[in-house]
Amino acid sequence: MISLEFILQSVDRWLRDRLGHEVAVAVEYVLVGLFVILFFAVLGLVLVFMERKVSAWMQVRLGPNRVGPGGTLQTLADTIKLVSKEGLTPAGADRFLFNLAPVLMIVVSMLLLAPIAFARNVQLWDINIGVLYVSAISSVSVLAVLIAGWSSNNKYSLLGAMRSGAQIVSYELSAGLSVLTIVVLSGSLQVSQIIEAQQTGWWLFRGHVPVLVAMIIYLIAVTAETNRAPFDLAEAESELTAGFHTEYSGMRFALFFLAEYANVFVASAIGAILFLGGWMPLHLGNWDAFNRIMDWIPSSIWFFAKTFFFIFVIMWFRWTFPRLRIDQLLELEWKYLLPLGIVNLLVATTIAVAGWYF
Amino acid sequence: MFKEVLAEDQDCLTLNVGPQHPSTHGVLHLVITLKGETILRVDPHLGYIHRSIEKMCESLSYRQFIYVTSRMDYLSAHINNHGCALCVEKALQIEVPQRAQVIRVLMDELTRIASHVLWWGAMAMDVGAITPFFHAFREREMINEIMEETCGARLTMNYMVPGGVMYDLHPNFQRRVKQFISFFKSKLNEYDELLTDNIIFKQRTQHIGVLRREDAISFGATGPVGRGSGWACDVRKRAPYECYHQLQFEQVVEQAGDCYARYLVRMGEMRQSLSIIEQLIDNIPSGDYQAKTKAVLKLPKGEYYSRVETARGEFGVYIVSDGGTTPYRIKFRSPGFSNLSALDHMSRGHKIGDLVAIMGSLDLVIPDIDR
Amino acid sequence: MNASLETTLQSVLAAAPVPVQLTAGSQWPELVVAPDDWPTLAPFLRDHAELRLDFMFCLTCVDWKTHLTMVYHLNNSSCERVVVVKSVLDRQQPRVASVANIWRTAEFHEREVYELFGVHFVGHPDLRLLILPEGWEGRNPLRKDFEDPVNMIRL
Amino acid sequence: MTLKQYFRNIWDGMRSLAAGMRRTGYYFFHHKEIITQEYPDVPPRLAERFRGEVVMPHNENNEHRCTGCTACELACPNGTIKIITKYEITPDGKKKKALDKFIYHLELCTMCNLCIIACPTDAIKMSQAFEHSVFDRSQLIKILNKPGSRLMEGVE
Amino acid sequence: MYLWTRNHFSGVGSASLVVLIGAGIVFSLLAIGLSRFLVKPTWSRQKLEPYECGVPTIGKTWIQYNVGYYLFALMFLIFEVELVFLFPWAVVVKQLGMVALIEAAVFLFILFLGFLYAHRQGALKWM
Incomplete structure (x- = not known):
C-alpha cells in the first residue's frame, strides 16, 4: 500500500544505500527544507483559492473562474502580480524592524510545522512536549505583529498592532485550557501519543460534552489567535484600512498573508490532532468490515480531510459574522471563554480520573 | 470640552479617516482625535x-x-427628481x-427599498461582515432591472419630468414587481x-451612537436617523x-436612538415600502x-419650497425665481448634510470601531452632503 | 391650517421682544427681522409654547446683487407649522448673529453659507471653511458676481 | 448578572450565530442560487428602453430626419450636442438651412433623454450600445450624420 | 526517512528546528529578493509617505500612547503561569487520581477568586 510513510522510507533507504549515513542525513535535511518551502508555497496557493471559493459561494457568486481550469490558477496569477510589485519602505519607518517583521512571521509559522503529524509516522519532530511547543512558539508571532505595526510609522498600523497584542495574548489562555482538556484525557503532551490514545475513537466522540465545549472554545480561540474575522481587529479593514500591515506592499505583504494562512493551517491541524485523532481513521466499535475500509484510506488523507474541515469552519466564521469590537473581544475572552474553560477543564479531569469516558 | 481634554492629556x-478609507463610503474626510482608542472629537472636512x-x-x-x-443622492436619485418636479x-x-x-x-x-438594501449591505460591511453586502446586491439588482425596463437607466433614471413621468410603465412592470415582492419578503x-x-451585530450597534430625540430635532437629523431617535x-x-x-x-419609529434603532427603522421601512407597493401595484x-x-x-416670480x-x-428644494427660464437661486436641503453634523455629537467617547458603525447607521452618501 | 397659523403668529408676535414684520409669503408665513434683532427673536420662536419652532430644516442665503437675504425655514417637530424667517444683510459686510446654539443644525449650514456667500456669523462656535479647500480666500462661489475662469464651464 | 442569565446569554448568542452560519452554509451548498453574470462571455440582456448613446438612424438611401433645428442642442443640459448647419440650394432655387454636422460629445452625455424628447422630427434616438470605453477621450466625439447623407423627403 | 520515523528520534528531531528556521529565512528572503530582482523601483516623495487615507499625517506617530491593556498583560501573566503549572499536572493527573484533581481544583479556585477580584476592580475594562 502506498502511503506517505512508505514513500519517505523508501527515499530514505535509497539515499542511505547510495550515500552512506552521514551524507544521507545531510541530504535529507536539505530535502526537508525544500519540502517545507514547497509545502508552504502550495499551502498558500491552495488556501487562498479555497478561501476565495468559499467566500464566493457563500456570497452567491462564482468566485475566480477565469485563470486556469475553474479559476485554480488565479492565486498563482496573484502571486506573480505580487512578486512584480515594488516593496516600499515608507519614509520614517524603522527600516531594520520593518524588514524583520515579515521574515519573523514566516519563520514562526514554519517552526509550528515541526510537531505536526501529517500521516502515520510522518512527523518532523515528535517532541515530547508537542502541544506546549506549539503554544509557546505561536505566541512569538504577536511580536512580529507588534514589530510590524510599530516600525511602520503609521497610525493605523500602530493601532492595529496594539489591538493584536491584547487580543492574541488573551486568547492564548483559552486555547491553552482547551488543549489541556485533551492532555488530561490522553495523559501526554506528545503529539504522537495523543493520536495513539485515540486509536479506539476520537476524543470528540469519547469525551462527552466537555470535549465538545473544549473544541468550540479552541476554535474560537485560534480564530482570534490567527487574527481572522470575526476577530481580525489587528487588520480591521473597515476601521484601520489594513491594520498592522497597512504599509507593507509587494512580497512582504504576501509573506504576512501567507503566514496568516499557514497559521490557520497549523491551528486547524492541531485541532484535528487533539479532537479528531489526527491521521487516525474513523473506527466504529465492532464493525470490522467498516473499520477495514476506513483503514484502507491513507492516513495522510485522513489528516488533511480533518484539517481542512477545521479550516473550512474557520472560513465559515469569517464569511458569516460581523467583527467584534476590541473591548467586546476581551470581554468574550475574560468573562466567558476563560471561566468556562477552567470549569470545563475540571469537569473533563473528573471524567478522566473517574474513567467515565468511553 | 475638547479643548479642556487636550490641555489635560498630551498623548x-x-x-x-478618509478621504481614501474603506468605510467612509466615498471621499469624506474625518479628522478624529483619539485618546487610546477612545474618540474625543470628530471633525468632518467636506468638499x-x-x-x-x-x-x-x-x-x-x-x-x-x-x-x-440625480447626481446628488445617487441612491435615491428618483426621489430627488421627484422633489424638484414637485417644486416646479x-x-x-x-x-x-x-x-x-x-x-x-x-x-x-422601489428606490427606497433599493437604497435601504444597499445600505444594509454597506452597514454589514462596516461592522465587518462582508457576505451580506453581496446578498444585498442580489435584491438591488432586481430593482435595478425593473427600473431599467421602465425608465431606461439603472441608477440615474431621470424618469421625472415636470407634469408627470417621461414614459408610461413597461408592460412587464406589474409582473416583475410582484415577482420581486414575493422574492424580497423571503429574503428579508x-x-x-x-x-x-x-449577537455580535447587536453588541456592535446597541447603545452605540445614541442620539436623543431633542438632539435629533436640534440637529435636524431626519429620515431613519430621526425616527430611530x-x-x-x-x-x-x-x-x-x-x-x-x-x-x-406606518411610520416606523424606534425610541432607543442608537445604531441598532436606526437599523431597525430601515428594516421596518423596507417592509412598509413593500406594503405600499402591494397596495398600488x-x-x-x-x-x-x-x-x-x-x-x-x-x-x-416668487419662492417655492417642496419637501420629499x-x-x-427630508429632501428640500428651495427655488427662488425671478420670472425667467432659469432659477435665480436654488437651495437643496440634503438630509445627509444635517445627519452628518450630528456625527461628532454621537461618536464622542466611543471607539474607532463604533465610529465606523455610527457612520454606517447614518447611511451617508457623500455627493448628497457635498452637492 | 395656514390661516390659523397666521392668526396664531399675529397674536404671538405682538408679544415678541423685537419688532417683526409678518407677511403671508408665497407658501408659508414669512417674518422679516433685522439682523440685530434675530438673536433675540430666535430663542423666542423656539421656546414659545404655542409655536415651538424647534426644527430648522433649511438655512440659506440669497444673493440679490444689492443685498443678501438670509432665509431660515423653521418648523415644529411634532406638527406642520412652517414659518420662514428672513433677514436682509448688507452685501459688503454681511454680519448676522449665529443661531448654532439654538438649532444645532445651523452649525454646519452656517459654515456652508459662510464660505459660499461670505456671511460672517457672529458667535458661531467654529466658523471655518467646510467645503472649500484650506487657504481659500475671499471669493464666495454662490454670489452672483463670482467668476472662476479655470473651473467654471460656461454653457 | 445571575448565573442563569449568564448561561442564557451564551445560549442565545450561540443560537443567533448558528442561524447566520446556517444561512451562509445553505448558500455554500446551493450553487443554483449564484447570481453572477458572466458579462463578456454572456452578453447582458438590456431593456429596450435602455439609454446607451444617442444615434441618428439613417435609412437605406443614406437619409436622416434631422433638419438641424437645434432643439436638441438647446434641450441638452451639458452642451453635449453641437449642430453645424449649412445652406443648401433646393431644386426650385431657394436657399434652405440644412444639417451639416451633428456633433455629439459622448464624453459629456449623461443619457438624460431630454434631446430625444425635444426633437420634433424624431431624428435621433437612444441606442443600447453601452461599451463606450476608449483609450482617448477625443474618440468619444462623434459626428452622427453619415458623410453624404441628406434629409429625408417630407420631413420638415 | 530517517528524520521522520519515530523510532530514531533522540537528538535528531530537534535538528528540524534549525532546518525550519533556515527554511523560513531562505523562503522569505527568496521571495523578497525575487521581487527586488524583478522590479525596477521608482522613487517619489509622495510614494514614501505613510498611508493615512491620502492626507499628510498630523503630528508624530510615535507618541506616548495609551495602551489599554497594561492590566490585561498582568492578568495574562498570572494566568499563563497558572497554565504552565497545569501542563505537567495534566500529564499525570490520570495516574495520580482524585487527590491531584482536588488539589488543582483548589488551586484554580483561588486563582478564580483573584480573577473575580480583578474583575470587580475593573481591571478588565478596555481603556
Missing part, C-alpha cells in the same frame, strides 16, 4: 466632490435642472394626472438571520405629497402619464 492621537450643483442649476432650465439632482409643478400649478402620481410613488418606494427574513438577530419626522406623513395620504402605511389608474406642459417653462422623504430623510 492624544490625531488620525485622518472633495463638491460640484456646486446649486450654482450649476442657476444656468439650467427648469426641465434640465431635474436631471442634475407647485409653482406652475400643474395638475399631475393620477396615473403619473401612482407611478411616481411606486418608483419612489434571511436578512434577519444574518444580521438583525446576530423617536422623532416621527416622515414627510410622507407630516406633509403628504402625491397620493401618500390615501395609502395605508394592482390599482394603477389608467389615464395620462404626463400632464400637458409648455415647451419652455417659466416660473412666476428620500431614503435618507
